[in-house]
Amino acid sequence: MTRIPVPSGSLYGLANLPYGVFSPDGGEPRVGVRVADSVVDLAAVLGDDVFSWPSLNAFMEQGHERWVEVREHIIDAVSDDLPDEAVHAVDAVTLHLPFEVADxxxxxxxxxxxxxxxxxxxxxxxxxxxxxxxxxxxxxxxxxxxxxxxxxxxxxxxxxxxxxxxxxxxxxxxxxxxxxxxxxxxxxxxxxxxxxxxxxxxxxxxxxxxxxxxxxxxxxxxxxxxxxxxxxxxxxxxxxxxxxxxxxxxxxxxxxxxxxxxxxxxxxxxxxxxxxxxxxxxxxxxxxxxxxxxxxxxxxxxxxxxxxxxxxxxxxxxxxxxxxxxxxxxxxxxxxxxxxxxxxxxxxxxxxxxxxxxxxxxxxxxxxxxxxxxxxxxxxxxxxxxxxxxxxx
Amino acid sequence: MTRIPVPSGSLYGLANLPYGVFSPDGGEPRVGVRVADSVVDLAAVLGDDVFSWPSLNAFMEQGHERWVEVREHIIDAVSDDLPDEAVHAVDAVTLHLPFEVADxxxxxxxxxxxxxxxxxxxxxxxxxxxxxxxxxxxxxxxxxxxxxxxxxxxxxxxxxxxxxxxxxxxxxxxxxxxxxxxxxxxxxxxxxxxxxxxxxxxxxxxxxxxxxxxxxxxxxxxxxxxxxxxxxxxxxxxxxxxxxxxxxxxxxxxxxxxxxxxxxxxxxxxxxxxxxxxxxxxxxxxxxxxxxxxxxxxxxxxxxxxxxxxxxxxxxxxxxxxxxxxxxxxxxxxxxxxxxxxxxxxxxxxxxxxxxxxxxxxxxxxxxxxxxxxxxxxxxxxxxxxxxxxxxx
Missing domain, CATH: 3.90.850.10 (Fumarylacetoacetase-like, C-terminal domain)
Incomplete structure (x- = not known):
């Protein structure tokens, strides 16, 4: 298990938690959230397949209430120990277009x-x-x-x-x-x-x-x-x-x-x-x-x-x-x-x-x-x- | 079996054969081709799942050679008897947007x-x-x-x-x-x-x-x-x-x-x-x-x-x-x-x-x-x- 260190002054502390789409070395693109210098694999941590998609669209479509709920789940999860395989160094992953652009x-x-x-x-x-x-x-x-x-x-x-x-x-x-x-x-x-x-x-x-x-x-x-x-x-x-x-x-x-x-x-x-x-x-x-x-x-x-x-x-x-x-x-x-x-x-x-x-x-x-x-x-x-x-x- | 009558002077004879997406009464949208006053269910006639999609995009993506080939297959097929369930009156179906618009x-x-x-x-x-x-x-x-x-x-x-x-x-x-x-x-x-x-x-x-x-x-x-x-x-x-x-x-x-x-x-x-x-x-x-x-x-x-x-x-x-x-x-x-x-x-x-x-x-x-x-x-x-x-x- 891993606890992500969040240095004080990090621009990506628990108040931020931006979403992206990343692929770990050799892996398929999926949704992650950035915490300090790490990327957390959300499907692995939250067990919801909506984060296995190669874009944020499926998650975004679930609506505002769900966005609020997931954010709370993420704050809970990343404040605690996480499975090693769910945490990647941001420099070690490939980042993709985070969403499919409609118009x-x-x-x-x-x-x-x-x-x-x-x-x-x-x-x-x-x-x-x-x-x-x-x-x-x-x-x-x-x-x-x-x-x-x-x-x-x-x-x-x-x-x-x-x-x-x-x-x-x-x-x-x-x-x-x-x-x-x-x-x-x-x-x-x-x-x-x-x-x-x-x-x-x-x-x-x-x-x-x-x-x-x-x-x-x-x-x-x-x-x-x-x-x-x-x-x-x-x-x-x-x-x-x-x-x-x-x-x-x-x-x-x-x-x-x-x-x-x-x-x-x-x-x-x-x-x-x-x-x-x-x-x-x-x-x-x-x-x-x-x-x-x-x-x-x-x-x-x-x-x-x-x-x-x-x-x-x-x-x-x-x-x-x-x-x-x-x-x-x-x-x-x-x-x-x-x-x-x-x-x-x-x-x-x-x-x-x-x-x-x-x-x-x-x-x-x-x-x-x-x-x-x-x-x-x-x-x-x-x-x-x-x-x-x-x-x- | 059905042979589609094509009156001489029809604007939708065998020289035309436009594609659309239709749903028969109570059915799912799928790709069809118009022949005179009928719509032919292409997945049913040609047995290719690419025509079961609710848009032409999957078929279009297959490219020019395939478009030529399918057009020949369609001309052959509709010149002959077709299974009854593959032919619908154009007035009896719902027509949809024929393709997903990208830009x-x-x-x-x-x-x-x-x-x-x-x-x-x-x-x-x-x-x-x-x-x-x-x-x-x-x-x-x-x-x-x-x-x-x-x-x-x-x-x-x-x-x-x-x-x-x-x-x-x-x-x-x-x-x-x-x-x-x-x-x-x-x-x-x-x-x-x-x-x-x-x-x-x-x-x-x-x-x-x-x-x-x-x-x-x-x-x-x-x-x-x-x-x-x-x-x-x-x-x-x-x-x-x-x-x-x-x-x-x-x-x-x-x-x-x-x-x-x-x-x-x-x-x-x-x-x-x-x-x-x-x-x-x-x-x-x-x-x-x-x-x-x-x-x-x-x-x-x-x-x-x-x-x-x-x-x-x-x-x-x-x-x-x-x-x-x-x-x-x-x-x-x-x-x-x-x-x-x-x-x-x-x-x-x-x-x-x-x-x-x-x-x-x-x-x-x-x-x-x-x-x-x-x-x-x-x-x-x-x-x-x-x-x-x-x-x-």
Whole structure:
């Protein structure tokens, strides 16, 4: 039997307990929970086959009451001795995509990010569109290209046309960027015709992941009118391996910034679901930004209510992400296009001036949140390395 | 034993043989093929369990060679006597969504439609965006709200702001519209990092459905900048119950209209995949439009090549639709916003002037295609009735 040591100050103590899908050396993927530097095999410990699946979906589908119950069982179990074969060192296992993605929606909920991108993409217009403060602007992304942290990111090729070029050309992306985002995983879906009320958020949403919405800015700038981003985004969206349950984030809840004008009634929260998450963006191991999630204008509860207010159904495994998290300060911006102001103000990375991503670069986004009694919780990390473009066919 | 009578002139003769998912009275959903006015239970006739699934996905995943082989087996089998219990009257079965939708992408491939919508949505700008003739513009839609023909369409509610209103209001859509489209179902997917060449289309795509991309124009007009349509579309997208195999459409192949400027090399087709489909739009039983698919600027092979050229993977069950099919003539427009020029030129329907959809209205889109030897093939029909908005919560 094994007792998992939990050092004081661990970001993965008993107040956190994020879920993931792992395979032990030579074993099949299954659901685990992270405790300090260990992964606990939940099927082995709790004896429930729902954790033998290679995704969290079957468990998430069981609903909120069950999530509460299982969390209590886990806290009991991991506070005691566990069978040796149920405990693995986190460094010794392979981590997978933790859930099967149903639909993927990406919002645009940071006022700072939306204003910065407005200035960069549409320099002759108002930075924020007239609708922006009335609704959380969002769009659907490609669910099939959501990939687990660690997946290599092949530089995409595509059509791009610089403003000074007469015609578009085809080739590898020249402005490869990141977007540091927070993603929300729907645990229990809602049927067609039944909008999710803004106060049902915690009942429906299972947990939180970190997201890197890799972006080919040159492709995006050329393609995105009038139907929105498509190939500039759909080549890869990375998510962190650990889903932090919403149940662990009570101490992280904060009000959103003042919303003025007051949103329409279906977007008014009784109990705010802003979140006090501190993100950190590392470029080749060097911290280049610390985006504060608490600055996000729209809350995830408002995003879910908006996404379904037209009667659209939601499903277990739906992922909706916040859009780039950017704060008011320059070193709080969650995308390189903002950090380098469209490439005009290079950052010093590894002693060299840098703008967009080069082949071989690695980007890691991590985050922490306040937990109960002054503890900090970790949100795992989402990382990816840029690989050279495939040879043109 | 039963021999299925196939009247000469049937749109569902042996040259067609579309696949669907049906349940006989009291039975489980399974794969069938339509022959004249009958549905043949494929698991019962061919003895292969892949047809016992409640979707075509497992069969589609087997790949092109197998599709060819099964089609030959079906032609042999249905030309002969069949066991009584394997044959059902099409009117006596329930038809379901024929495939599980992985990702859903909607293109915008009609020059006439894109120009008309440009004039209506952005009257002060050029109707076509600068990118339009260089790439098939498209975006991701909501896979989870693709519904089978016959599903009632509850009028969506949402935010909308008329140009003369100071602020948006919330309420039922006032400009509910259709889009008559043709959809293409990916049979065999492609891995991340491996673009599908434009000439691989017929190898990868299993078949064709009709699509009604219901559209809340007032919601769409307010929300769609800068990230594209979202809730104005995501409440429902209806598809026809029969997937016509690409193998049945050889005689329908035509070149696309002249593409000028010449597209970039990855979009150049050696063997054109324009399709000579004649669509018919009926509003409460009255034909209001006959959109010609042969007028579409971009071919579906170009759409698939574009959709994956950035390295995005594709999956069995991916659905990509053409966007509204509109021809150059007024009575060839595939959306009411075009047919009534933004509501300013009502149509006479059932003796009354009509612009957008009212509760209780029914829209049916059907199509035919040339088959071998002068035969016509039917594409089934996609139909839906508008139901009143849900009471506001």
């Amino acid at each position: 993927y929606v990406d919002f645009y909920a940071s006022e700072h990010h939306a204003s910065n991108l407005g200035r960069l993409f549409r320099p002759d217009s108002e930075p924020l569109m007239p609708n922006w403060k009335h609704l959380p602007v969002g769009y659907h992304g490609r669910a099939g290209t959501v990939v687990p942290s660690g997946t290599g990111i092949v530089r995409p090729s595509g059509q791009r046309k610089a403003p000074d070029e007469a015609a578009p050309s085809f080739g590898p992306c020249r402005r490869l960027d990141i977007e540091a985002e927070v993603g929300f995983v729907v645990g229990t879906g809602s049927p067609l015709g039944a909008p999710v009320a803004v106060d049902e958020f915690a009942e429906r949403v299972f947990g939180v992941v970190l997201v890197n919405d890799w972006s080919a800015r040159d492709v995006q700038a050329w393609e995105y009118v009038p139907l929105g981003p498509f190939l500039g985004k759909s080549f890869a969206t990375s998510v962190s391996p650990w889903v932090v349950p919403l149940l662990a984030l009570e101490a992280a809840r904060v009000p959103t910034p003042l919303q003025d004008p007051e949103p329409l009634p279906y977007l008014r929260e009784k109990n705010p679901w802003g979140l006090d998450l501190d993100l950190v963006v590392e470029w080749n191991g060097q911290v280049v930004s610390r985006p504060p999630y608490r600055e996000m204008y729209w809350s995830p509860a408002q995003m879910l209510a908006h996404m379904t207010v037209n009667g659209a159904s939601s499903r277990t495994g739906d992922l909706f992400a916040s859009g780039t998290v950017s704060g008011p300060e320059k070193d709080q911006r969650g995308a390189f296009i903002e950090l380098t102001w469209g490439g005009k103000e290079p950052l010093e990375v590894g002693g060299e001036p840098r703008t967009f991503l080069e082949d071989g670069d690695t980007v890691t986004i991590s985050a922490t949140a306040p937990g109960p009694g002054g503890a900090r919780l970790g949100l795992g990390a989402v990382t990816g390395r840029v690989l050279p473009a495939a040879p043109l066919g | 859903y992408v909607d293109f915008y491939a009609s020059e006439h439609h894109a120009s008309n919508l440009g004039r209506l949505f952005r009257p002060d700008s050029e109707p076509l965006m600068p990118n339009w003739k260089h790439l098939p513009v498209g975006y991701h839609g909501r896979a989870g709200t693709v519904v089978p023909s016959g599903t009632g369409i509850v009028r969506p509610s949402g935010q909308r702001k008329a140009p003369d209103e100071a602020a948006p209001s919330f309420g039922p859509c006032r400009r509910l519209d259709i889009e008559a489209e043709v959809g293409f179902v990916v049979g065999t997917g492609s891995p991340l990092g491996a673009p599908v060449a434009v000439d691989e289309f017929a190898e990868r795509v299993f078949g064709v459905v009709l699509v009604n991309d219901w559209s809340a124009r007032d919601v769409q007009a307010w929300e769609y900048v800068p990230l594209g349509p979202f809730l104005g579309k995501s409440f429902a997208t209806s598809v026809s119950p029969w997937v016509v195999p690409l193998l049945a459409l050889e005689a329908a192949r035509v070149p696309t209209p002249l593409q000028d400027p010449e597209p970039l090399p990855y979009l150049r087709e050696k063997n054109p995949w324009g399709l000579d489909l004649d669509l018919v739009v009926e509003w409460n039983g009255q034909v209001v439009s006959r959109p010609p698919y042969r007028e579409m600027y971009w071919s579906p092979a170009q759409m698939l090549a574009h959709m994956t050229v950035n390295g995005a993977s594709s999956r069995t069950g991916d659905l990509f639709a053409s966007g509204t099919v509109s021809g150059p003539e007024k009575d060839q427009r595939g959306a009411f916003i075009e047919l009534t020029w933004g509501g300013k030129e009502p149509l006479e329907v059932g003796g009354e002037p009509r612009t957008f959809l009212e509760d209780g209205d029914t829209v049916t889109i059907s199509a035919t295609a040339p088959g071998p030897g002068g035969a016509r093939l039917g594409l089934g029909a996609v139909t839906g009735r508008v139901l009143p908005a849900a009471p506001l919560g």
